[in-house]
Amino acid sequence: MKVKKIIILIIIIISMFFAGCYDRIEIEQRAIVGAIALDIVEEYEETYNADLNIVKYVNTQSSMNENKKGPLISFFGLLNPVKIQTGEKAFTVVKVESANLPDSLEKLSQRISRNPFLAQTRMLYLSERIIKNEKVFKETLDRLDKSPKINETANVVVIKGNINNLAKVDPKLESTIAAYISGILENSKTASDIYVLPIYKLLAIIRNNDGACAVPVLEIKPTSEGEDLVINKLVLIKDYKFLTYLDTKYVKFFKIMNNDFKKGRVLVNYENNIIPYYIYSVNKKIYLDEDEKNLKYKVKIELEGDVEELEFEKEVFDEKVIKKMSKTIEESIKQEFEESTKYFQDTIGYDYLGFNDYTHKYHNKIYQKYKDNWDETFKKVQIEYDVKVYIRRIGISKR
Amino acid sequence: MTPNDDKISSYQLGVIIFNTILGIGILFLPTSLTKVAENDGWILLIISGIISIFFAYLMCYVGKKYSKYGLVGTLRILFGNITGTLLTLPLVIYFIYFSAIEVRLFAETAKLYLLPLTPLEFIIIPIILLTVALARNGIETIARFFEITMIFVSILIFVLIIVTIPNSDYSNIRPFLGTPLVKLIKGINASVFSYAGFEILLVIFPFLRTPNKAFKSSTIGLFLIIMCYVIVEIQCLAKFGVKETQTFIYPTISLIRASQVPGGVIERLEGLLLALWVTSVYTTIVSFCFSISVICADLFNQKKQKHFVSLIIPIIYIFSLFGDSVVELFDLSNLISNTLGLYTMGILPLLMFIFSRFKRDVNKGEG
Known part of the structure; x- marks a missing residue:
């Protein structure tokens, strides 16, 4: 009995060692x-x-x-x-x-x-x-x-x-x-x-x-x-x-629409100053309405971020200013988005913005009607943007 | 103190069920599920999990009633000597084939990802030789070994799931129930066999200290497996989407391959997964080998099962070399599941259940 055990043990050990050797490779x-x-x-x-x-x-x-x-x-x-x-x-x-x-x-x-x-x-x-x-x-x-x-x-x-x-x-x-x-x-x-x-x-x-x-x-x-x-x-x-x-100017928009945007800067024209708004959180929600053979999307985007600079000696530590700035940034981003969407719909003509995916996942019944001809549908759909901007911080100086 | 009587507690039964089911299947599962049910693969898993629990109940019901007779004894009581013996044979073939396919698929996977230059035989032989060492020692040793490995396997699964979470898009599991119902029902066939392994309940009853608690603990074991499977399925969908998941052969390994530990401390986690998954595959094969040996010992009226372990090992090795390509191997595996698997997991427990209901009345009449 003991001999048997030893033989089995030897076989196991040998086979284990051999198995490793075939693939041995030094760094x-x-x-x-x-x-x-x-x-x-x-x-x-x-x-x-x-x-x-x-x-x-x-x-x-x-x-x-x-x-x-x-x-x-x-x-x-x-x-x-x-x-x-x-x-x-x-x-x-x-x-x-x-x-x-x-x-x-x-x-x-x-x-x-x-x-x-x-x-x-x-x-x-x-x-x-x-x-x-x-x-x-x-x-x-x-x-x-x-x-x-x-x-x-x-x-x-x-x-x-x-x-x-x-x-x-x-x-x-x-x-x-x-x-x-x-x-x-x-x-x-x-x-x-x-x-x-x-x-x-x-x-x-x-x-x-x-x-x-x-x-x-x-x-x-x-x-x-x-x-x-x-x-x-x-x-x-x-x-x-x-x-x-x-082109570079559409990349930001593309990333936000495809949920790939992590953090980053947008430039906004505020009272003839190009100011940087640093986004660190994006929340995107899409709503869909269908009326007589056309789809209407409403994209709601909430952005959180900091305004990094304005102008030396210009007051920013004021709620009115912050609100005004938010409004301007909202308008600016909205225009940017609308322009980009137009570019994708009219010039490129294919849906790279994830509307196809969204419709499939959240409105599958509607999607089934349009899926065979999605590219054509995408060119015609109405897309509206509702941008909400929150300015959380303004740096370390008031003016 | 635990008595040394070669019997196991109900907790250990749960552990055995968990370890037996969790094997190579989880590495392939998401593909076949996504093929039949697209985004609803995880719903399919839950449905088929419940079906498995139902059949486990049938097994436990019969097992509890005839707990001291063992599978062969019970079949002989229920169906008579000859029919009872004949009904056991497909079971033995199924268990042997299942172990063979399990070990072969693991060897194929390990060869592809880990040991490209090692001959297949050298991966298969050590695993089955080690199986002999454990399966010969009886249920108590097996249960204790499983208890230890379960801790490692659970930690491994937990870590690997955590690692795959970043960059996942959980909206991919939508739309819910977008698959036609008929397709979903047809798909149950494919997913129910992913729970193969709980059929050792047919064999294990004579070794239980408390047969009455068997159903509860095996349900817990099955429930844990359902959870693991569902999480892996959802993670695969979230990472790759439906169409990409459908094309993989080893979706779970691809999932790990596409994941990174933040900071890049460890890279190429699939090597780690496969190296440790050996234990998980090993436990499955041990369970099956033990089951076969118990059935064989009963068939031939032997008191000790351990000699049969050594006898069936060469058969498992030969069976494991069947199938030329991976494609053929998968077809063979499906064929076995759809025929012998269906018999073992569905038809036989159902027959036993029906006959045992009938038999009770006869016993009462006799009493």
Whole structure:
């Protein structure tokens, strides 16, 4: 009996040890991929949403699947953990051309001495060409969705400008560009015009909205001192195809309507002064009325915030002034919202503002009547805004 | 002091029910629910939970009445020797298949997320070998082990749920009851089997110190499971929305993957989830192995069940290798649930209940 027990014990211990060994990998053997940038080779055609041509990629080479030249170009930003501590430039960029994302990892392994590791990836950059090519864009989304290895909380941005120049950007206070850009995106918690979109959220939104989504845009601009970048725009995608860029002035509105606004500043013209109103809490409620084949929405928005400055030696510590200011801010924001809504309804013509979602969730019966032709319905609906502004604080001086 | 008589208290029964039901199923559940009932998956869960409690009641009613005879004995009393024995066989096959699929699905998941280079066999074999070690030792040891793991599993579930709360949009569970009623009723079929595991109530009665309290404690166990399932389902919907949840194969792991600990102290929580979920899967398999061994011992009129544990282990291993792809494995799992599962969880308890009502009158007549 004892012998049996010992044998079983030995088998268990041995099998446990063997199970661990297969996947043993030392941290020095890993190539930690901090960021991935994806682009397409130049001869690829572009598809716009305006004309519905599907891309035709003519492969002039043989029938071999091992396509050495594209269509995908991937740039991997590999981190060097040792250098991060010292504050030097702690990354190196490797460029590979491949058929798709898994293939690019394979090709990356041919170029570097370590094993690519995607679990710590912070950023995913998509070039303009990728989102203008439905086939490759969908393929990329599919890989992101299926891969158990990619860090799903990594942020996605679309690069406007030459993606090759990204590596030339000076990461300012950081030692890697990925840390620099994800730091900017982190600021979306306190800044109103930065929109942040992790991979999992991109996939959820684009799937739930049948291919419609807004992705933050990173603009690379050449300056006299090298390349510089800014993130304050969005790109709108419709049916998995590029639709248009959304200007900075609409981003705040877009974020508030989609419940993504955390904190941020609006600028308001008050007695010919442009004053900053810092919003730190938004409460949005939508009401719906239906009359003879048209929908009427009433959006009630309550904002809480601080007025940060007015004018030196001008009295603000007065209820009348505060009320007047609130009124002005309310009017100004209301006008801004109405203008933005008009832009979305008339110029863009698709519902990126969540009215579709709202109607489905809260007025499902009404929604069922309109759902097949929602885009047309959205263009016609009446949207009214009722903005209420509360000024809670005015800083530390009365005048 | 607890007497050392290889019997368990009603509290321990609740723990066993909880641990047996909570297994690999919760990792896949939201997808199948959202597929049939869209936003109303959680309502479906509650309805099917209540149905499970009803069947647990039937099992407890019969079990209480014939508590000293065991399952095989009861079936023989109710249906006669031959029919009674024959009725037990599908049960044994179901328990074996269930354990096999459980261990295989866990191994597949672990291989995908945690151990990509490890052969599947090396994940399966240690789990089932360890199962032998515990299941041979009888119900009391099992119950004590379960009590300890329950604390860890509860903490794990609690932490993981808390972590997934930020950035969730709870309006996603609306519109309520937007699914047609017929579709919802059809969906009960899919969700009721997520509670598979409480059927060990059929076997466990001879080991209870107080059979009268069995229903109460198993209801509490089931209720906790319903709560866990509903929360996971709602969190998945809140994080991903209906269409995205429908496409996942491992929705609960995706949910954890999409969550971050504030400040990034710990990242990639799915590794942690899977590493600790091993215990949860292990407890399920132990329960089932124990049940099979008890049934087999009764069938062959053996006093000790422990030899049968060692005998069925190779069968579980072989069964666990059935199914070429994950898709086939899921189909197989559905097939087993819809046939043998339906028999074990629904038809047999109902038959036993009806016959036991009838039998009482006969007993009275005899008395």
